[in-house]
Amino acid sequence: MHAERLNRVRAAMGEQGIDVLLLSVGPDLPWLIGYEAMPLERLTMLVVPREGEATLVIPRLEAPRVVDRPGVFALRPFEETTDPIRLVAELAGAAATVGIGDRTWARFVVDLQGQMTASSWQKASVVTGPLRAVKDGAEVFALRRAATAADRVAAQLQGGQIPLVGRTEAEVSADIGRRLVDEGHQRVNFAIVASGPNAASPHHDADDRVIRAGEVVLCDFGGTMVADGGAGYCSDITRCVSIGEPPAEVAEAYAVLHEAQQAAVAAATVGTSCEAVDAAARHIIEAAGYGDRFFHRTGHGIGVEEHEDPYVVAGNTTALLPGHAFSIEPGIYTAGSWGMRLEDIVVATASGPDALNQADHSLVVI
Ligand code: ZN
Ligand code: ZN
Numbered sequence: 001m002h003a004e005r006l007n008r009v010r011a012a013m014g015e016q017g018i019d020v021l022l023l024s025v026g027p028d029l030p031w032l033i034g035y036e037a038m039p040l041e042r043l044t045m046l047v048v049p050r051e052g053e054a055t056l057v058i059p060r061l062e063a064p065r066v067v068d069r070p071g072v073f074a075l076r077p078f079e080e081t082t083d084p085i086r087l088v089a090e091l092a093g094a095a096a097t098v099g100i101g102d103r104t105w106a107r108f109v110v111d112l113q114g115q116m117t118a119s120s121w122q123k124a125s126v127v128t129g130p131l132r133a134v135k136d137g138a139e140v141f142a143l144r145r146a147a148t149a150a151d152r153v154a155a156q157l158q159g160g161q162i163p164l165v166g167r168t169e170a171e172v173s174a175d176i177g178r179r180l181v182d183e184g185h186q187r188v189n190f191a192i193v194a195s196g197p198n199a200a201s202p203h204h205d206a207d208d209r210v211i212r213a214g215e216v217v218l219c220d221f222g223g224t225m226v227a228d229g230g231a232g233y234c235s236d237i238t239r240c241v242s243i244g245e246p247p248a249e250v251a252e253a254y255a256v257l258h259e260a261q262q263a264a265v266a267a268a269t270v271g272t273s274c275e276a277v278d279a280a281a282r283h284i285i286e287a288a289g290y291g292d293r294f295f296h297r298t299g300h301g302i303g304v305e306e307h308e309d310p311y312v313v314a315g316n317t318t319a320l321l322p323g324h325a326f327s328i329e330p331g332i333y334t335a336g337s338w339g340m341r342l343e344d345i346v347v348a349t350a351s352g353p354d355a356l357n358q359a360d361h362s363l364v365v366i
């Protein structure tokens with residue numbers, strides 16, 4: 001798995017004219033070698049020359065965490081008194097063009113640039129972005145496993161097993177987070193709980209507002225689940241529940257949202273552009289008169305990272321490929337009163353869109 005990914009990375013480096021890739025914190029490293037760098041002041045960096053062996057430069061005290069992958073990379077632990085910047089610069093040699101991991105801390109980038117003055121610098125995502133966007137079979141399996149676990153938490157919400165009335169959003173958010181871990185996630189990435197008027201803010205942070213009967217509660221949550229090979233894959237789902245029968249205005253809007261979301265899922269076939277998938281949802285919401293209340297993109301790619309390529313947004317003419325994995329999550333937001341969003345993770349396949357989330361799509365009344 002890792003050797004094969006490394007081969008694809010090297011081929012892409014050739015196409016992009018990148019001589020060496022330097023990967024530190026962020027999703028590229030676990031995707032490529034199954035190891036996640038600790039986000040610390042001590043540098044961890046994988047040096048990948050286009051030809052020749054890859055080397056993981058790592059503080060000696062963190063070396064025991066690394067799973068050896070013979071033939072993929074060599075381990076180069078360094079002592080507390082060693083300058084790792086110099087070590088990386090030596091391993092990179094006279095690279096004319098460097099691809100530096102997008103999330104590498106500026107303190108390391110600045111020091112590396114001070115030592116490698118003859119090199120020109122690009123973002124590593126030029127190489128890794130398009131490769132990571134197309135999931136292989138093992139990655140789709142991992143995404144489905146995470147999605148299924150998130151579905152189980154959504155079913156608990158819809159089944160009334162997660163108490164809402166009288167609790168604060170923050171309490172419900174913590175409860176959802178615990179359940180994500182119970183269902184097999186190693187990490188909770190977010191658990192948005194937005195009740196009543198708070199749901200009109202798409203990225204509302206759960207706060208101390210007490211949830212009341214008669215309200216619609218929007219829950220958008222996801223975590224990371226470690227798969228075979230060492231990298232973690234993300235889940236991300238949104239479901240809304242109504243505590244008691246919703247007002248007609250809300251039920252009508254939800255019917256439009258549901259139709260729009262299903263239309264965009266159905267539109268996500270191989271060869272269709274990302275912007276056409278966005279339009280499939282948007283046209284339905286616009287035609288129903290809610291166009292100005294749907295003011296974000298329809299979705300984002302997902303994998304080792306919660307948000308990555310491809311983005312399902314107007315202006316993105318990228319045609320879907322088999323293995324592209326992304327969210328479909330239109331919303332309708334009425335400032336001051338209510339908000340709603342419906343989100344599934346979908347994989348484009350040769351035999352049509354594969355929706356990984358199966359939790360009830362309706363506005364479940366609890
Ligand atoms: Zn988001
Ligand atoms: Zn979400």
Ligand code: ZN
Pocket residue numbers: 236300327329343
């Ligand atoms: Zn999402």
